[in-house]
Amino acid sequence: MDYGYTQQLASPLRGEALEELKTFLSQMELRYAPGIEHTALIRDSEGRIAATASLEGNVIKCVAVDPAGQGQGFTAPLLTALRQKAMEEGRRRLFLYTKPENRTQFSGMGFWEVARTDRALLMEDKRKGFETWADSIRAPQASGILGAAVMNCNPMTLGHLYLIEQAAANCDFLYLFIVSEDKSAVPAEDRKAIVEAALSRLEHISVAATGQYLISSATFPDYFLKDKKRAGEVWTDMDAAVFLRLAERLGISRRFVGSEPFCPVTNAYNQTLARVLPPRGVELVELPRLEREGTPISATAVRELVRAGRWQDMEALVPPATFAWFSDGANRERFLARLS
Numbered sequence: 001m002d003y004g005y006t007q008q009l010a011s012p013l014r015g016e017a018l019e020e021l022k023t024f025l026s027q028m029e030l031r032y033a034p035g036i037e038h039t040a041l042i043r044d045s046e047g048r049i050a051a052t053a054s055l056e057g058n059v060i061k062c063v064a065v066d067p068a069g070q071g072q073g074f075t076a077p078l079l080t081a082l083r084q085k086a087m088e089e090g091r092r093r094l095f096l097y098t099k100p101e102n103r104t105q106f107s108g109m110g111f112w113e114v115a116r117t118d119r120a121l122l123m124e125d126k127r128k129g130f131e132t133w134a135d136s137i138r139a140p141q142a143s144g145i146l147g148a149a150v151m152n153c154n155p156m157t158l159g160h161l162y163l164i165e166q167a168a169a170n171c172d173f174l175y176l177f178i179v180s181e182d183k184s185a186v187p188a189e190d191r192k193a194i195v196e197a198a199l200s201r202l203e204h205i206s207v208a209a210t211g212q213y214l215i216s217s218a219t220f221p222d223y224f225l226k227d228k229k230r231a232g233e234v235w236t237d238m239d240a241a242v243f244l245r246l247a248e249r250l251g252i253s254r255r256f257v258g259s260e261p262f263c264p265v266t267n268a269y270n271q272t273l274a275r276v277l278p279p280r281g282v283e284l285v286e287l288p289r290l291e292r293e294g295t296p297i298s299a300t301a302v303r304e305l306v307r308a309g310r311w312q313d314m315e316a317l318v319p320p321a322t323f324a325w326f327s328d329g330a331n332r333e334r335f336l337a338r339l340s
Helices: 015-027 075-088 100-107 129-136 158-169 188-198 233-250 264-276 299-307 311-317 320-326 329-339
Strands: 006-010 038-043 049-056 059-065 095-098 112-116 121-124 146-151 173-178 205-209 252-258 283-287
Touching: 006 075, 015 049, 015 059, 038 075, 049 075, 059 075, 095 100, 100 112, 100 121, 112 129, 112 233, 121 233, 129 233, 146 158, 146 233, 158 173, 158 252, 158 283, 173 188, 188 205, 188 320, 233 252, 233 264, 252 264, 264 283, 299 311, 299 329, 311 320, 320 329
Parallel strands: 059 095, 146 173, 146 252, 173 205, 252 283
Antiparallel strands: 006 038, 038 049, 049 059, 095 121, 112 121
């Protein structure tokens, strides 16, 4: 780094410094992510921001260098500082968001491409990390027309079960992916275990976790925003791109989704899949949701019953495995604590 420049790490920036960073990013055609935990900065001799990079969870984002500082090697020390911070906090794998034209630059810093769109590039710092994950969930018995569905199941309802049964009936083998990101009221491991128990009687289905690649903070962070605003097209396009890469590796030719009358984020996501998947050889099948008295059965309704202290009223809306989980008082307490 040239003489006159200084480097700092903030966890995170606040006040005037944060507003300064937001302005700088805006000038670089980037937007500050509200969940950022650590920000590395390089300032010039007059104290102005010359370069920056931030870390949110295990995702490096908001990487930007002032055009006047291009070619001075600012990016490498910023990434080194964030990698060191991640290691201190036990984060052993990092993802990186950047623009597609920056691929060569970051490839030289130990990052490998996961997926790209026309507006964004997702990279990771583990060579063949995606391939290793995809091969680990490959089902040896999978043959014929292979389908896939991705669900959160927070918690699993009879509506989810119906969609899974319909999807399985419309392909020869179904990969069912349960979201691994642990940001839901029902913990990730428990959600997956409930689904496995509920599907124990069904054949030709493989239940797998999405890991860090599908609907995660790396590929689709807006999915987890509490205000449920419409997801940005950049995120939905990226998650679809990751799925297409997985579909190609596993031979998946059909993706199933449920119709979404309530959640604008999921509805926008389904629209993106309808636009992106078919041209790449993956058929999108939208299945109608199971209704009761003219209203689709939803996980939202079940969560509200628990919140209101009427958890026993959910029995008619969920599989026995879900009801058994909520019958445990300790589970209900954990659920309510995570729901607030």
